[in-house]
Amino acid sequence: MNKSLSILLIFGIFAILSISGCTQQQPAVNQTPGKQTPVEQPAIEQPVIKLSSENYIVDNSGKTLYMFANDIMGDSKCTGSCINIWPVFYQEKIAVSSGLNSSDFGAITRDDGMEQTTYKGWPLYYFSSDINPGDIKGEGFNKLWFIAKPDYTILITDKDNMKYIVDAKGNTLYNFSKDMPDVSNCKGNCLQTWPVFYAENIVAPSIMNISDFDVITNSEGSKQTTYKHMPLYYYINDTKRGDTNGQGVINAWFVVDPEAKPLTIPVSTTIKPTPAATQITYGGGGY
Numbered sequence: 001m002n003k004s005l006s007i008l009l010i011f012g013i014f015a016i017l018s019i020s021g022c023t024q025q026q027p028a029v030n031q032t033p034g035k036q037t038p039v040e041q042p043a044i045e046q047p048v049i050k051l052s053s054e055n056y057i058v059d060n061s062g063k064t065l066y067m068f069a070n071d072i073m074g075d076s077k078c079t080g081s082c083i084n085i086w087p088v089f090y091q092e093k094i095a096v097s098s099g100l101n102s103s104d105f106g107a108i109t110r111d112d113g114m115e116q117t118t119y120k121g122w123p124l125y126y127f128s129s130d131i132n133p134g135d136i137k138g139e140g141f142n143k144l145w146f147i148a149k150p151d152y153t154i155l156i157t158d159k160d161n162m163k164y165i166v167d168a169k170g171n172t173l174y175n176f177s178k179d180m181p182d183v184s185n186c187k188g189n190c191l192q193t194w195p196v197f198y199a200e201n202i203v204a205p206s207i208m209n210i211s212d213f214d215v216i217t218n219s220e221g222s223k224q225t226t227y228k229h230m231p232l233y234y235y236i237n238d239t240k241r242g243d244t245n246g247q248g249v250i251n252a253w254f255v256v257d258p259e260a261k262p263l264t265i266p267v268s269t270t271i272k273p274t275p276a277a278t279q280i281t282y283g284g285g286g287y
Contacts, residue, residue, distance in 0.1 A: 049105065050097035052134060057100070057119065057148040062133025065089055067122040069144040072157035072170055072242035076110050076123045086125040086138075086145070088116045100150060119148055121170055121241055139206055143259075146205040154204040154213075156258050159242055164255035165227070170241030173197055173232045177252045181229040184218040194246075194253070196224040197232040208258060228262040 048060045057065045066086065070077035078086050094105045094117070106118045116123045127138030127145070139147045144158060152168045165173050174194065178185050186194050202213040202225070214226045224231050235246030235253070246253045 047095045047097040048091045049094060049100060051099045051150070055099075055149060055151065056136070057124075057150065058133070059089065059091075063126055064130055064134070064136050064138070065119075065124045065148045066127055066138050066145050067119070067148050067155075068125065069146070069156050069158045069163070071123050072159050072166065074118070074121045074123075074170075074241065075108060076116060078123075078125065079110075079112060083125075085128050087128065088114055089124040089126055090115045090117050104150075120168065122148070124148060143207055149203065151203045152205075153199040153202050154208065156205055156208070157242065159244070162244070162247075162255065163257060163259070164244070165258050166242070167197065167199075171234055172238055172242065172244050172246070173227075173256050174235055174246050174253050175227075175230045175256050176233065177254065179231050182214070182216050182226060182231075184216065184224060184231040186231075186233065187219050191220060193236050194233040195236065196222055197234055198223045198225050212262060227256055228260060230256075232256065 049065075050058060050060065052058050052062070052064070059065065068076070068078050068086070076088070078088075088110070090107065092107075092115075094102050096102050096105070104120050106121075108116050108118055108123060110116055110123075118124065125145075127135075127141070129135075129137045136147050138145050143156070143163075146155070155166050155168065155170070157164060157166050157170070167173065176184070176186050176194065184196075196218065198215070202210055204210060204213075212228050214229070216224050216226055216231065218224050218231065226232060233253075235243075235249070237243075237245045244255055247255050
């Protein structure tokens with residue numbers, strides 16, 4: 001093979017390799033700015049129920065939500081013209097802000113067919129006189145309406161025209177007439193039937209005086225909350241919220257009236273004997 005033919009053969013091989021390489025290379029795709037397919041971002045669910053700066057429950061616009069003392073059994077007793085003053089609150093999907101638990105919220109179907117959101121078993125309402133976000137004009141209204149709060153330990157209820165206090169879950173509290181001020185006389189087996197109520201911190205509706213609550217240590221060494229100096233108890237046969245099966249048991253156990261007059265605790269004082277009066281006899285003359 002002559003030199004010229006060898007050179008031509010080498011150039012031919014290079015040409016074939018170059019063409020083969022070009023056919024295997026994938027062409028670059030030019031993306032025009034602004035033409036990319038956007039990645040869909042998950043929607044951020046906005047809370048429809050949140051806490052105000054004063055720690056009561058409001059809707060997403062800041063309107064205050066309320067509870068009605070007559071609703072202790074979990075159904076709404078605000079019917080007819082009542083709902084014109086206290087419109088019901090309802091949201092199908094509940095999203096809550098920090099400080100609230102969505103599992104505490106539920107829903108009921110009222111007797112009028114409307115649905116209503118509940119909080120810890122209490123139906124929720126607005127107050128028609130609250131105009132601006134943060135208004136709480138309904139707090140304490142008729143001593144039956146209270147702002148909804150997440151940290152109540154005591155609530156007031158009114159069932160069958162009997163007003164009494166319950167714990168945060170609606171369980172009825174009792175007094176024992178054989179107790180003495182700041183002294184529990186329910187001992188041993190008695191406490192199996194009448195367990196003590198104790199809350200480290202008392203949070204109650206504003207119409208109640210927190211100073212009326214205190215704590216004692218009973219004969220069993222357990223802490224027990226008192227109200228107006230009388231120890232507080234549950235009744236073991238109350239099985240659901242609002243039950244008052246302990247009322248009048250052995251004519252010694254009674255629900256606790258939030259408006260009961262506080263007991264007057266006698267102050268122990270040392271009384272000095274009064275000197276015997278000296279009788280003075282005057283002479284005649286009628287003096």
